Amino acid sequence: xxxxxxxxxxxxxxGALYALxxxxxxxxxxxxxxxxxxxxDVFALGVHLSIVIASxxxxxxxGDTGTPPWYMGALVLVxxxxxxxxxxxxxxxxxxxxxxxxxxxxxLITAIGVSLLFQNAGQLPWAFGVSPRAWPTLLPDGELFSxxxxxxxxxxxxxxxxxxxxxxxxxxxIFKTKLGSAMRAVSFNTRTAALMxxxxxxxxxxxxxxxxxxxxxxxxxxxxxxxxxxKQTADSMWVMLGLKAFVxxxxxxxxxxxxxxxxxxxxxxxxxxxxxxxxxxxxDAYVFAILILVLLFKPExxxxxxxxxKV
Amino acid sequence: xxxxxxxIEQARSKQPSRLVGVGATLWPMVxxxxxxxxxxxxxxxxxxxxQSKILLVIGINIILAVSxxxxxxxTGQFSMGHAAFMAIGGYVAAGVVYYxxxxxxxxxxxxxxxxxxxxxxxxxxxLIGKGDFLFLAATxxxxxxxxxxGWVVGLPSLRLRGDYLAIVTLGFGEIVRxxxxxxxxxxxxxxxxxxxxxxxxxxxxxMLGGPQxxxxxxxxxxxxxxxxxVVLTLVVVYRLKNSxxxxxxxxxxxDEIAAQAMGxxxxxxxVRAFTLASxxxxxxxxxxxxxxxxxxxxxxxxQRSFDIIIMxxxxxxxxxxxxxxxAIVITLLPEVLRDLAQYRLILYALALILxxxxxxxxxxxxxxxxxxxxxxKIFRRGGxx
Numbered sequence: 001x002x003x004x005x006x007x008x009x010x011x012x013x014x015g016a017l018y019a020l021x022x023x024x025x026x027x028x029x030x031x032x033x034x035x036x037x038x039x040x041d042v043f044a045l046g047v048h049l050s051i052v053i054a055s056x057x058x059x060x061x062x063g064d065t066g067t068p069p070w071y072m073g074a075l076v077l078v079x080x081x082x083x084x085x086x087x088x089x090x091x092x093x094x095x096x097x098x099x100x101x102x103x104x105x106x107x108l109i110t111a112i113g114v115s116l117l118f119q120n121a122g123q124l125p126w127a128f129g130v131s132p133r134a135w136p137t138l139l140p141d142g143e144l145f146s147x148x149x150x151x152x153x154x155x156x157x158x159x160x161x162x163x164x165x166x167x168x169x170x171x172x173x174i175f176k177t178k179l180g181s182a183m184r185a186v187s188f189n190t191r192t193a194a195l196m197x198x199x200x201x202x203x204x205x206x207x208x209x210x211x212x213x214x215x216x217x218x219x220x221x222x223x224x225x226x227x228x229x230x231k232q233t234a235d236s237m238w239v240m241l242g243l244k245a246f247v248x249x250x251x252x253x254x255x256x257x258x259x260x261x262x263x264x265x266x267x268x269x270x271x272x273x274x275x276x277x278x279x280x281x282x283x284d285a286y287v288f289a290i291l292i293l294v295l296l297f298k299p300e301x302x303x304x305x306x307x308x309x310k311v
Numbered sequence: 312x313x314x315x316x317x318x319i320e321q322a323r324s325k326q327p328s329r330l331v332g333v334g335a336t337l338w339p340m341v342x343x344x345x346x347x348x349x350x351x352x353x354x355x356x357x358x359x360x361x362q363s364k365i366l367l368v369i370g371i372n373i374i375l376a377v378s379x380x381x382x383x384x385x386t387g388q389f390s391m392g393h394a395a396f397m398a399i400g401g402y403v404a405a406g407v408v409y410y411x412x413x414x415x416x417x418x419x420x421x422x423x424x425x426x427x428x429x430x431x432x433x434x435x436x437x438l439i440g441k442g443d444f445l446f447l448a449a450t451x452x453x454x455x456x457x458x459x460x461g462w463v464v465g466l467p468s469l470r471l472r473g474d475y476l477a478i479v480t481l482g483f484g485e486i487v488r489x490x491x492x493x494x495x496x497x498x499x500x501x502x503x504x505x506x507x508x509x510x511x512x513x514x515x516x517x518m519l520g521g522p523q524x525x526x527x528x529x530x531x532x533x534x535x536x537x538x539x540x541v542v543l544t545l546v547v548v549y550r551l552k553n554s555x556x557x558x559x560x561x562x563x564x565x566d567e568i569a570a571q572a573m574g575x576x577x578x579x580x581x582v583r584a585f586t587l588a589s590x591x592x593x594x595x596x597x598x599x600x601x602x603x604x605x606x607x608x609x610x611x612x613x614q615r616s617f618d619i620i621i622m623x624x625x626x627x628x629x630x631x632x633x634x635x636x637x638a639i640v641i642t643l644l645p646e647v648l649r650d651l652a653q654y655r656l657i658l659y660a661l662a663l664i665l666x667x668x669x670x671x672x673x674x675x676x677x678x679x680x681x682x683x684x685x686x687x688k689i690f691r692r693g694g695x696x
Contacts, residue, residue: 035474098668105389106671108474109624113663116617120656234656236612240485246478285489288482295471295479 002149007276008269013156013225015268016163020218021245022252022260023170024211030187030255031207034104037111038091040242041118042084042212044233046219048128050080051230054136073138077162077220081213088212092205115239122233132229139224159221166217167261170210174257183207187255218245240284244271247291253301262303339546347539351426355534363534367602369642370537371595374544376622376634378591381548383620384629384677385557386584387564392464392480393592393619395487398611399460400453400593401600402491405525407449408442408601409497410515412529415445419500421529429533446531450540450597457593458586465585484613491608494519500527524607525600532602540598544591548631551587560584561677564629621659625666627673632680 021043028036054076059068095114099107122128142154174180185193186203194200222241223230231237244267252263267287274286294301355363375397382390412419421427422442464483471479497520498510510518519525551557559580562570571577600606622641626633641659648655666673680686 035478095664095668099671102667102671104474105387105628106667108389108477109620110664110667112617112620113660113667115660116656117660117664120653120660124653124657236614239613243478243481243485247482250475250478281493282489285486288479288486291482292479295475299471299475 003276005148005150007272009150009152009156011269011272012265013159013268014272015248015265016160017218017221017225017264018241018245018248018268019261019264020163020166020214020221021242022248022264023167023257024215025246026249026252026254026257026260027183027207027211029249030257031183031190031204032096032107034107035111035246036211037108037242038114038118039211039215040238040245041115041122041233042088042091042215043219043222043242043245044238045087045118045122046080046084046216047223047230048122048133048219048233049083049216050076050220050223051133051136052128053079053083054138059136059138068138070139073158073224076138077217080220081216084216084219085209085213088208088215089205091212092208096208097201097204119234119238128233130232132231135223135227135230155225155227159225162217162221166214170214170257173210179203179206244284244287247287250291251294251302253303256301256303259301259303263301266302339543342546343539343542346542347535347537350538351533351535365642365646367532367534367537369639370534370541371598371602372619372622372638372642373541373635374537374591374595374598375619376626376638377544377548377631378588378595379619379623380626380629380631380634381551381560381584381588383623384627384634385552385560385564386581387628388581388584389474389477390480390585390588391477391613391616391620392482392484392487393588394613394615395480395484395611396457396461396589396592397596397599397615398487398491398606398608399589399596400457401596401606401610402453402519402525403456403593404446404449404453404597405528405600405606406516406519407452408446408531409525409528411445411449412442413498413503414512416441418503419527419529421531423529423531426535427531427533429530442529442531446536446601449601450536450594453597454590454593457596458590461589461592462582462586465582465589481613481616484611484616487611488608491519491611492522494521496521496523497525497527522608524605526605528601528604528606530601530604532598537598537602540591540594544594545631545635547587547591552631556580556583561629621663624663624673627675627677629677630673630675630679633673633675633678636680637674 021039024039024042025036028034028039054072057068057072057076059072059076091114095110096107099110123130139154139158144152144154144157146152172180174183182193182198182203183206185196185198186200190200193203245264248263248267249260250263251266252259252261267290270286270290271283275283278286350366354366358366375393379390379393382388382393409419412422416422422440423446424437424440424443426438427440427443427446428436464480495518497518498515551560559570559575562573562575563577563580567577596606596610599610618641622637623634625641626635626637645652645655648658651658675683
């Protein structure tokens with residue numbers, strides 16, 4: 001029972017992380033109808049930029065004594081989000097905007113190109129290098145409380161709270177503001193939205209910025225949660241993480257913001273329970289097995305609605 | 312009625328005789344053997360050992376790129392798991408050669424003739440040894456198993472639209488990698504006497520080396536075998552492109568709904584393309600494994616799949632000669648840009664992005680090198696009238 005609850009806690013926390021990344025995939029897909037392959041690399045950039053920003057702010061790596069005040073961590077998060085938002089904006093303007101009317105396959109290939117570019121540019125000696133980098137100590141690694149042997153650590157609380165706060169903010173942005181209704185309109189029908197006087201290109205850029213900021217937040221929280229050494233940007237683990245988040249978006253019904261959150265949590269739980277109760281060896285296989293099953297039996301996702309392809 | 316019989320009569324008279332049919336089946340094989348021998352006996356020794364090695368890798372990459380062209384170029388699907396099929400073929404062939412040698416010849420050593428021996432000059436023995444037949448069988452088995460895997464993956468997932476398929480194939484590649492990493496360690500040569508003889512045959516496919524990879528394979532792959540398969544791949548894919556079957560592939564790529572309306576069974580053609588491409592990927596995997604003498608689970612990962620995709624996209628999605636040219640260039644580039652090694656992949660990435668913006672159809676588009684105006688000017692003066 002204790003083990004069950006502990007797995008539940010861990011799965012939920014990591015699921016919230018997946019959900020943050022899945023939101024970026026689902027928003028871009030909702031508007032441009034293509035998979036932004038470079039999203040997982042923005043996530044990896046978020047991790048590495050957080051480390052760089054923290055070191056600029058004078059926060060030392062693990063092993064040094066003492067932790068900085070809490071607002072320093074928040075500052076790192078905000079700065080990393082801003083940096084990744086700017087990167088997302090540039091990528092959209094330079095790589096995707098010229099292809100607005102191109103076939104989707106071309107955009108997909110471009111996205112793969114952008115992904116490869118980030119992975120390998122991030123490895124250059126003047127960028128982040130090839131050796132793993134230590135995650136700075138931002139939080140005291142304490143146990144908040146434990147109920148019936150289930151450890152609920154401070155990082156669980158921080159990751160969950162930040163992720164939920166960001167998701168609520170996004171929910172507000174999309175469903176309660178004018179900008180949000182413009183985003184929904186563009187996603188619903190781009191041409192009609194343009195006829196209604198919505199600046200479509202502006203909205204698309206904004207969507208990329210928001211998605212990239214969420215990815216950066218996900219990267220930051222990933223670092224906070226796992227800590228230790230962060231692998232180089234071209235390491236396949238980042239792509240795997242991104243793929244899991246993408247699977248979460250598909251499971252939740254791609255293009256559906258609330259579905260992405262639920263899908264992320266589902267994937268997190270499935271992964272952790274699979275590892276705990278079946279086998280650790282096939283960790284990455286579970287998620288893809290789920291993806292294939294969902295695509296076969298309910299391709300519009302668990303929370304999506306089916307569409308009919310028209311000529 | 313008379314008119315119809317007349318037409319049938321006319322069609323019959325135009326039908327090629329059986330002899331032509333046999334010739335059409337045989338000449339590619341003769342050509343393949345001839346090219347293989349030429350490469351192995353003349354070109355290889357002439358250009359030296361290091362260059363031969365590059366020529367061999369070029370051949371393997373041509374097979375991979377041209378076979379991926381069938382899926383990504385002809386049918387317009389986007390497979391991102393091509394390396395996984397290569398790994399499947401490589402592992403199957405490695406298993407057949409390694410354990411097959413043990414069961415048939417009693418040890419896992421090299422048992423080939425001159426054609427399979429890399430340092431041919433100092434090798435004394437027949438042109439073809441008993442090991443060569445095992446190797447050929449292993450290559451075919453690798454191809455067939457990869458094709459089977461392609462069919463199994465293709466059937467359900469090809470009902471999906473383009474970008475979903477990309478993700479599923481990517482995921483499939485990762486599953487293959489994870490499964491291969493989960494295999495048990497191989498029977499080492501020094502254990503062969505004690506363990507190998509008694510090991511039941513059904514257990515051997517589970518002993519593929521696990522995370523360390525399948526090592527110490529006898530190396531049979533030479534320029535002869537690689538270029539033999541290059542020619543066969545090219546002939547098959549070229550004939551496919553110009554056949555009515557190939558037109559159906561292209562119609563799927565151009566407009567799925569229209570193709571379906573014209574009676575083309577879209578899913579069936581996608582699966583066929585997938586199966587065929589997987590076969591040649593498996594063959595390439597067999598050649599790859601028996602060239603290096605080892606194969607690793609990570610050889611099926613997406614880094615390698617990306618490499619093949621880059622070749623296909625840069626060459627032009629759908630152009631066979633484009634894929635060949637791109638495979639050659641991309642294999643040679645790291646040798647030329649040795650000083651810029653860390654920038655190489657960045658250059659590829661930029662090339663992909665710029666290509667999609669400036670020339671989205673790739674270098675050649677669906678056309679072949681000999682369709683280009685410049686080429687026609689040089690080789691067929693006065694046009695093709």
